[in-house]
Amino acid sequence: MTSQSNDAADTFISVAHVASELFKAQSIAEELSITSKNARALAVRAGSTAAGFNEITRFIEGLSKLTIDAARSVNTIAISQTKIASDLFRAQGFIAKLDAVVYASKGTETDELKPIYDVVDERRQRLEGKIKVTLKELVDRLDETKMELRATQVVSVVSRVEASRAHEDFQNSLNSVADKVSSAGERINTHLERARRHLAHLRNR
C-alpha cells in the first residue's frame, strides 16, 4: 500500500467523522428548536412581563435553524468528499498495480498500458484537486457556523436578564430555558471543535 493510498483512506475516514459530529450537533439543534417553541409558549403565558423573552425565543429558533442548515450542508459536502476520497483510493491502488506490472515486465510490452495509466493518473490528479477544494469548503462552513454560534452565550445571558424581569411564577422555567440554550450552545461547539480537529491534520499536508 502506498503512502498516497493511506492519505486517501485517512481522508475518507476523517471526513466521515466530521459528518458524524455534525449529525450530533444537528440532533442538539433540533432539541434547541423544541426548547425555543416551549419557551415561546411560556413567554405568552407569562404575559407582558416576559415580552422581551418572547423576542429572544425567535433568536433561539434562528440559531437552531442555522445549526441544522449547517449540519445538512456539511453532511452533503462530507458525503461527496468521502466518495471522492474513496474513488481516489481506488485510482491510487490501480496506479500502484500498474506500476507493479511495468516493473515485472521490465519495461517491455507495456506500451499499451501507457494511455490507460495517463487516463487514470489524470483522474487521480483531478480527484486530488477536488478534495482540496471541498476540504476548504468544509473548513469554511465549519468556521462560519462556529462564528455565528458565538451568539448563544449572549442569548443565554440576555435570557437570564429577561427571566429576572418576568413574574416570579415563571422565573424558574425561563431560567431553565436559558440554561438549556447555554448547554446546547456548548455541546454544539464541542462537536464543531471535534469536527475541526478531524480536518486539521488533513489540511497540514
Added chain:
Amino acid sequence: MKAISIFQKGSHQWLCFGRDPEKVEKIIDTNQYMISSGEQSIILDPGGIELFSQMLTSVLRYTTLDNIKALFASHQDPDIISSLGLWDQCLKNSKLYSPWLWESFIRHFGMNNIQYEPIPDEGSEMTLGNVTLQFIPAHYLHSSGNMHVYDKEAKILMSGDVGAALDEITAPFFVEDFDAHIPKMEYFHRRWMPSNKAKEEWISRVRRLEIDIIAPQHGGIFKGEMVNTFLDWFERLDVGIAKNK
C-alpha cells in the same frame, strides 16, 4: 442513507441502514444492519463499494471505528461485501465472519488488516458485548455457502437474501401489506433460490426459533404476524425455475 432502530434494550441495539436516496440508479438498494451491545458493534452485510461512503458516514453517527469489532458477510456477492477493501483501511483489530467456503474468494476484495473468521457449515456463535449471536446455516439460499444471523434476545433473524424484495427507494422500512409485497419478491425468490429441499430445511430450522423480526438484505422488513405469513408463503413457493434450454 436513512437509518432506523429496529430494536433497542439498554445498550443492545439493531440499526438498519438503507433506502439511500443518493444511490446510483442501476445499483440494487440494500439494507445494512448494525448490532451494538456494550461498547461493541458488528455490521452485517456491509454492502458494496459504491455505497461505502454513505455507509461509513452513517455508521459513525452511532458508533466509533474502534468499537466496530466485526463484519459479517452472509455470502460472497458484491452487493454484500465488495466494500471490504475500504473497510479494511478503517478497521483495526476487527474480524470478518463469513462462511468458510468463501474465504479464498472474498479475499479478492482486499483484506490486509481484518482477520477472516470462517464459519463452519453447521453454523457457530459469537459474543458481542453482552449478547450471543448465532450463525444459522442457510446454504443454497441462494449461495452455496450461506449464513444468517440470529439474535435470541432481540428475537431478530437477519435473513440475507431470503425475504428480499425489490422495493422502491421511498418504500417504508417495514412490510405493511403482504399481498402488495408479493410481486416485489416472488420472481427474485423463484429465480435466485435454486433448491426446494434447501428451502424446506431452512424453514423447518427457522420455525424452531422465536422470531419477532425477519430482516432481509433487500426491501421491507417482516415484523410480528408478517413473519409467519412470509414463512407460509415461502413454504408454498416453487423455487429454482430457470431452464437451461
